[in-house]
Amino acid sequence: MVLTSAASGSYLIEPESISNSGNGIVLNGTTGVTIADIVAEENVGYGLWLKGASFNSIHTGVLEGNSIAGAYLGCHADGPSTAPCAIPPSNGNSIDGLFSPGLKVGSCPSGTQHNQGIGIAIDTGNKMNHVLVVTTDTNSSCGTPGDTILDGFDGNPGVACAGDFWFNDTFTIAPNHTATSAHPFCMD
Secondary structure, three states: OEEOHHHOOOEEEOOEEEOOOOOOEEEEOOEOOEEEEEEEEOOOOEEEEEEOOEOOEEEEEEOOOOOOEEEEEOOOOOOOOOOOOOOOOOOOOEEEOOOOOOEEOOOOOOOOOOOOOEEEEEOOOOOOOEEEOEEOOOOOOOOOOOOOOEEEEEOOOOOOHHHOEEEOOEOOOOOOOOOHHHOOOOOO
16 A cells, blocks of 8 residues: 555544555655544555655554564665665654554564564664664464564664653564664663
8 A cells, every 4th residue: 555645634544554565654755644543454565655755643553473573664675774865864763552452563573474574664864763662573372472573663862862762662582583772762
């Protein structure tokens, strides 16, 4: 599902994108879109891609088992990169699990699911984004719960991280995780 700038100002409730041969849900140049209870699982690529999309709000849901990342704010088809972009950055977005049942970004590769490399990634040059009350899936029925390589990644250097704000997130360090301290967050 691709939403273009024509969808700006829209409100989506419970959109689902499961087992696509590409990305799940793409906000391509949108502004002011609100999504509640998103489900983007088992997609080849990203579960949710904010591509040149600003001032959007994503509340609660599941972003698991996607081959690259649960959610990505940036412009590169293959994930975080320092290479320049031809499209505008994704700024001022909010991704949160503030309401029940929250927002899960982990990975549990079984059946058609992929070993999701990153839970949520904000790429270099994407600014003033908020990631609030997000958790790694630690479902005990999963053989390797929460097995993303990096649960959260912010490519903006420095303590201020270009104004990105990570707060009250629970990223579990499972046996095959890389500690998030390798990519320190701005405010966590």
